[in-house]
Amino acid sequence: MQENLHVLISMTFTCRQCGTCCMYMGDYIAIERQIGQFEFACCSVSTDTHFLASIDEDKREIFSDTTFPDQHPSACRFLRPDGNLLRCTIHRDSPVQCKFYRCVVIRVSDAAGNFLGTVTGTLALHSDDAGLRLVWGEAKKHIPESVPDAEERLGRYLLEKGYRVE
Numbered sequence: 247m248q249e250n251l252h253v254l255i256s257m258t259f260t261c262r263q264c265g266t267c268c269m270y271m272g273d274y275i276a277i278e279r280q281i282g283q284f285e286f287a288c289c290s291v292s293t294d295t296h297f298l299a300s301i302d303e304d305k306r307e308i309f310s311d312t313t314f315p316d317q318h319p320s321a322c323r324f325l326r327p328d329g330n331l332l333r334c335t336i337h338r339d340s341p342v343q344c345k346f347y348r349c350v351v352i353r354v355s356d357a358a359g360n361f362l363g364t365v366t367g368t369l370a371l372h373s374d375d376a377g378l379r380l381v382w383g384e385a386k387k388h389i390p391e392s393v394p395d396a397e398e399r400l401g402r403y404l405l406e407k408g409y410r411v412e
C-alpha cells in the first residue's frame with residue numbers, strides 16, 4: 247500500500263434528514279389501521295413485516311398537520327416537514343430497513359481532497375470523473391457486490407489507488 251494513502255476511514259454516515267429516501271415510500275410503509283390517537287398497526291410491504299408504531303412524542307405536533315402527506319401522496323405517511331428538514335415521525339419504531347438505510351456509503355475525493363463522487367448504499371458510483379469511473383469499474387470486477395464485506399473492500403481498493411474515502 248502506498249505510504250501516502252490516507253487512513254481507512256470508518257465510513258460513518260450521517261443522515262442529513264433531507265427526507266429524499268422517504269418521498270416514494272408511501273406504498274411500502276403501509277398503515278393498516280389506527281389503534282390509538284398516535285398509534286398505528288403497520289406493514290413494511292417489501293418484507294411483509296408487521297409492526298406497531300407510536301408517533302415520537304416530540305413529533306406529535308408536526309405529525310398532526312396533514313398538509314404535507316395530502317400534497318405528497320407517494321411519500322411515507324410518517325414523513326413530515328420540520329423547519330428545513332423532512333423528518334420521520336416514528337424514529338423509535340420505524341422498521342429495521344429504515345433504521346439501517348444509508349443513501350451514501352462512501353464519499354470519494356482525490357489525494358488533494360477535491361470531491362469526486364459518492365457511492366450509494368446499492369454500491370453504485372455517482373461521479374463525473376472519468377478516472378474514478380474507470381477505477382471503480384475495475385474494483386467491481388475484482389470484488390463482487392455479493393460478498394459481505396464488499397463495501398469495505400471497495401473502499402480499500404480506492405485507497406490503494408490513491409483516493410481518499412470517507
Ligand code: SF4
Nearest residue numbers: 261262264265267349
Ligand atoms: S438517508 Fe440519505 S436520502 Fe434519506 S433522509 Fe438521510 S440523507 Fe436524506
Ligand code: SF4
Nearest residue numbers: 268271322334340344
Ligand atoms: S418510516 Fe420513517 S424512515 Fe421509514 S420511510 Fe417512513 S418516514 Fe422514512
